[in-house]
Amino acid sequence: MFDYVIIGAGFAGSVIAERIATQVNKKVLIIEKRNHIGGNCYDYKDENNIIIHKYGPHLFHTNNKEVFDYLSNFTDWRFYQHRVLAFIDGKNVSIPFNLNTLYEVFPKxxxxxxxxxxxxxxKYNSKISILSLLKEKDDDLKFIANYVYEKVFKNYTAKQWGLKPEEIDAQVTARVPFYISRDNRYFTDKYQAIPKKGYTKIFEKMLNHPxxxxxxxxxxxxxxxxKDDEFYLFGQKFEGKVIFTGMIDELFNYKFGELPYRSLDLKLETVDKEWFQKVATVNYPNDYDFxxxxxxxxxxxxxxxxxxxxxxxxxxxxxGKNIPYYPVFTKENRELYNKYKKMAxxxxxxxxxxxxAEYRYYDMDDVIKMALKVFEEKVK
Amino acid sequence: MFDYVIIGAGFAGSVIAERIATQVNKKVLIIEKRNHIGGNCYDYKDENNIIIHKYGPHLFHTNNKEVFDYLSNFTDWRFYQHRVLAFIDGKNVSIPFNLNTLYEVFPKxxxxxxxxxxxxxxKYNSKISILSLLKEKDDDLKFIANYVYEKVFKNYTAKQWGLKPEEIDAQVTARVPFYISRDNRYFTDKYQAIPKKGYTKIFEKMLNHPxxxxxxxxxxxxxxxxKDDEFYLFGQKFEGKVIFTGMIDELFNYKFGELPYRSLDLKLETVDKEWFQKVATVNYPNDYDFxxxxxxxxxxxxxxxxxxxxxxxxxxxxxGKNIPYYPVFTKENRELYNKYKKMAxxxxxxxxxxxxAEYRYYDMDDVIKMALKVFEEKVK
Ligand SMILES: Cc1cc2nc3c(=O)[nH]c(=O)nc-3n(C[C@H](O)[C@H](O)[C@H](O)COP(=O)(O)OP(=O)(O)OC[C@H]3O[C@@H](n4cnc5c(N)ncnc54)[C@H](O)[C@@H]3O)c2cc1C
Ligand SMILES: Cc1cc2nc3c(=O)[nH]c(=O)nc-3n(C[C@H](O)[C@H](O)[C@H](O)COP(=O)(O)OP(=O)(O)OC[C@H]3O[C@@H](n4cnc5c(N)ncnc54)[C@H](O)[C@@H]3O)c2cc1C
Structure with missing residues (x-):
């Protein structure tokens, strides 16, 4: 009846389903916990006629032409270059921190x-890690490195991961760059675009196949x-392949313990004016709890x-209370993951x-690339 | 795994599913051919932010308080009284044909x-069938009866059922009334209303249950x-009850022949002005092919x-080419239906x-009433 079972209808599951249906003409059953397809990329039009990304803002950007071309089968694009400001010392300034930001923050x-x-x-247009700036002998370079680290990264990272600022691993966060450039864009990838009618339409088109x-x-x-290393569907032994995109610890009933994730409380607000802020996203590293x-x-x-x-x-x-968004990368967690992987x-x-399922932070383009690869190498 | 299987996610299937889930706390699998729930009542918001009824206009109206209260669990209402005009001799006039219409059609x-x-x-506010008007001796009453029959009903019925005007059974269509009233509304039911956010949202709410x-x-x-009067699901004998809301002849592979239906070609057009016509629906009994x-x-x-x-x-x-909308009521078809029913x-x-499945023309309120009854008497 079904040749494949796929668990999860996000990009990982949907891309593989689409490939199976169209490239090898086999039958797939997708099982999805939520009441919609699209995984965390799901969006919808609200009563204000505004497209909302239900699980947080999703900006597509990639340098991978194959991935961009593949997705272009399912959508028209709006060419959009993402901008982010950060609220620093009472002012919204451009990030990634670059030469423009210097003039926005400091006296001329x-x-x-x-x-x-x-x-x-x-060199102009190079990205210098804060870490290497901190190692410079020059006091001004040290000063700017420290400023960016303290004002832009430290508290943001602490909020994001639920750590005290002093718990932040300075070595890791200091890898973030200062951008020697006047380029204010958040991403510099070759392909940056937004699906014209939103992401959900892409999934509808991908999955609309008999x-x-x-x-x-x-x-x-x-x-x-x-059970006993065999997969059962509707109580019957299932002979086909099973593509699993859910949490691996859940698959094994948390046998070795839980893999930690960060979650988000997402609070939507409708504001009764035409515009709220100058750009799509404003970061608040130091102020408020968001x-x-x-x-x-x-x-x-x-x-x-x-x-x-x-x-x-x-x-x-x-x-059971909220949604696992970001894997928490520590050596310990990686080892725990590997135990499950071996089991699988x-x-x-x-x-x-x-x-x-891989306990990795994938951007959309990465997960699509991986799904296409897995289809070629393991599925078909 | 599942206690019930329901085939079809229109009102018949969805109401029964909702009752099973919430009243007897049993598990249901719904199988639906289309890529959406809601059956013929499905609607969606288009790119103009206008709610479209994909399978033709659906106006909810009923005298049944139980049905109205039941549906009110799943939607807020907009109280709306449906109006229909008919394009007669070059003018849009009120129907059902009533005293107002006389003044719209004839010189004062x-x-x-x-x-x-x-x-x-x-009596004022009574409905008189064209048939009884035709039997009157008075020439004026005969004249108006004939006028309404010829101009409003005959050709409309011929179009609707694909007959030549002379094939129309005058006896049947002449049952339609002349309304001795100044009430221009198309329906006179006590409860007339439109779900505020459309019908699909009702189905989403009904079916959103674990x-x-x-x-x-x-x-x-x-x-x-x-097979052999037993029902199989995913290749296994299914022990629970099966609620079937699809075409009965299809269920039995057209064993005794096809049950005839009328279908519709539905042509949507976006018009670049604020309003196209004065009321929701204008009938074209005599002009054009629609x-x-x-x-x-x-x-x-x-x-x-x-x-x-x-x-x-x-x-x-x-x-396989279009959608079966209206059963064609003839004695012959009824008999064919009964053969299938006996088989079932x-x-x-x-x-x-x-x-x-019942080969009957049900309005929405009728089908909901029937589904609630079937749930009480046969399902639970
Ligand atoms: C807040 C946020 C912002 C992001 N912004 C960007 C961005 O701007 N740009 C970018 O490229 N990427 C962004 N991403 C990453 C992007 O969301 C992921 O790359 C993508 O969603 C990964 O797809 P996936 O199929 O692996 O996982 P998911 O989209 O999470 O899909 C997994 C699916 O499996 C289902 N599932 C889980 N458990 C079960 C179960 N027990 N039974 C049945 N089904 C189950 C889930 O419901 C889900 O639908 C962002 C992610 C987050 C969280
Ligand atoms: C043009 C039109 C206008 C109407 N206007 C009104 C109105 O104004 N007011 C009013 O009260 N009523 C109106 N109705 C009637 C209303 O649509 C019906 O009362 C209602 O849809 C009946 O619900 P149902 O569940 O019996 O059938 P449906 O809504 O047809 O649902 C049956 C479902 O079964 C599915 N199905 C069929 N075959 C299979 C298969 N082989 N496998 C899986 N699934 C299958 C179908 O896809 C469908 O979703 C109108 C009907 C039409 C056609």
Whole structure:
């Protein structure tokens, strides 16, 4: 009846389903816990006629032509270059921190001095890690490195990961760059674009195929079982391949313990004016409890007198209470993950792919690239 | 795993699923051929921000308080009284044909004369069938009866059912009434209302329950089988009850032949002006090949500078080519239906309900009432 079972209808599951249906003409059953397809990329039009990204703002950007061309089969694009400001010392200034930002933050004389020092030392359009700036002997370079680290990264990272500022691993965060440039864009990838009608339409188009059946609102545990390294579907042994994009610890009933994730409380607000802020996203590294505010009209233009904004409040993930968004990368967690992975390898028909199943932070383009690769190498 | 299987996610299937999930706390699998829930009542918001009824205009009206209260669990209402005009002799006039219409159609002196004759003979606010008017001795009453029959009903009926005007059974159509009243409303039911956010939202709310699983894009024949009067699901004998709301002849592979239906070619047009016509629906009994034009903004107010209209062109139903909308009531077809029904009775677990499975023209309120009854008497 079905040749493949896929658990999860995000990009990982949907791309593989689409490939199976169209490239090898086999039948797929997708099982998805939520009441919609699209995973964390799901969006919808609200009562203000504004497209909202339900699980946080999603900006597509890639240098991978193959991925861009593949997605272009399912959508027209709006060519959009993402801008982010950061609220620093009472002012919204451009980030990634670059030469323009110097002039936005400091009095002109200081900005000029810093700019000249930087340009004297580094190539224009290069990205210099804060870490290497801190190692410079020059006091001005040290000063600017410290400033960026303290004002832009330290507290933001602490909020995001729920750490005290002193717990932040300076070595890691100091890898973030100072951008010796006047380029104010948040990303510099070759392909930056927004699907004209939103992401959900992409998934609808991908999955609209007679070979693909979808069960929404269905936790895989309701209809599948892994027993003695064999996979069962609707109580019958399932002979085909199983592509799993959910949480690997859940698949094994948390046998070795829980893999930690960060979650977010996402608070949507409708504001009764035409615009709320100058750009799509403003980060709040030091103020308030949210990390950033996104205004969706900048991402998807809309004909509305109101505007909708989203505040993101980071939280620990708790099973059944909120959604696991970001894996927490520590050596310990990686080892725990590997235990599960080894366990999974015993079930020959099982293929793990995606953000949750691989416990990796994937951007959309990465996960699509990986899904296309997994299809070629392991699925078809 | 599942206690019930329901085939079809229109009102018949969805109401029963909702009752099973919430009243007896059992598990249901719904199998639906289309890529959406809601059956023929499905609607969506288009790019003009206008709610469109994909399968033709749906106006909810009922005298049944139980049905109205039940539906009110799933929606807020906009209280809306439906108006229909008919394009007669180059002018849009009110229907059902009533005393106002006389003045819209005829010169004042004639209208007054006809009105006085009608009021002299019949009670105000009564509905008189064209048939009984034709039997009157008075020439004026005969004249108006004939006029209404010829101009409003005959050709409309011919278009709708694909007959030549001379093939129309005058006896049947002449049952339609002349309304001795100044009430221009199309329906006179006590409860007339439109779901504030459209019909699809009702279905989403009804079916959003952990006990309900839905497979869209799935013809029941892909996953179920009826063999030796037993029902099979995913290749296994299914022990629970099966609620079937699809076409009964299809269920039995057209064993005794096809049940005929009328279909419609539905042509949507976006018009670049604020309004297209004065009321929601204008009938075209005598002109053009479509039966009526509906302008959705009258039904669901929308903030748009454009407007969207729908033309309905009746067609015969052809398997696989279009959608079966209206059963064709003839004695012969009823007998054919009964053969299938008898066949179905052999499968003890099988319950037939809805417009297709019962081969009946149900309005929405009727089908909901029937589904609630079937749930109480046969399902739970
Ligand atoms: C807040 C936020 C912002 C982001 N912004 C960007 C961005 O700007 N640009 C970018 O490129 N990427 C961004 N991403 C990353 C992007 O969301 C991921 O790359 C992408 O969603 C990964 O796809 P996936 O299929 O692996 O996972 P998901 O999209 O999470 O899909 C997994 C699916 O599996 C389902 N599932 C889980 N458990 C079960 C179960 N037990 N039973 C059945 N189904 C189950 C889930 O419901 C989900 O639908 C962002 C992510 C987050 C969280
Ligand atoms: C043009 C038009 C206008 C109407 N206007 C009104 C109105 O104004 N007011 C009013 O009260 N009523 C109106 N109705 C009637 C209303 O649509 C019906 O009362 C209602 O849709 C009946 O619900 P149902 O569940 O019986 O059938 P449906 O809504 O037809 O649902 C049956 C479902 O079964 C599915 N199905 C069929 N075959 C299969 C298969 N092989 N496998 C899986 N699934 C299958 C179908 O896809 C469909 O979703 C109108 C009907 C039409 C056609």
């Amino acid at each position: 004389t200081i900005a000029e001095k810093l700019e000249n020092k930087l340009l004297g030392k580094y 070979n693909i059946k979808i069960m929404l609102n269905t936790d895989f545990k309701e209809v599948c079982q892994l 990390t950033r505010i996104t205004e969706f009209k900048h991402i998807h233009p809309a004909n509305s007198k109101r505007t909708v904004i989203l505040k993101e409040f980071p939280k620990p993930y708790e099973i 390898e015993k079930t020959k028909s099982l293929i793990l792919v995606g953000r949750l | 002196t004639i209208a007054e004369k006809l009105e006085n004759k009608l009021l002299g003979k019949y 006990n309900i699983k839905i497979m869209l894009n799935t013809d029941f024949k892909e996953v179920c089988q009826l 039966t009526r034009i509906t302008e959705f903004k009258h039904i669901h107010p929308a903030n748009s500078k454009r407007t969207v209209i729908l033309k309905e062109f009746p067609k015969p139903y052809e398997i 009775e052999k499968t003890k677990s099988l319950i037939l309900v809805g417009r297709l």
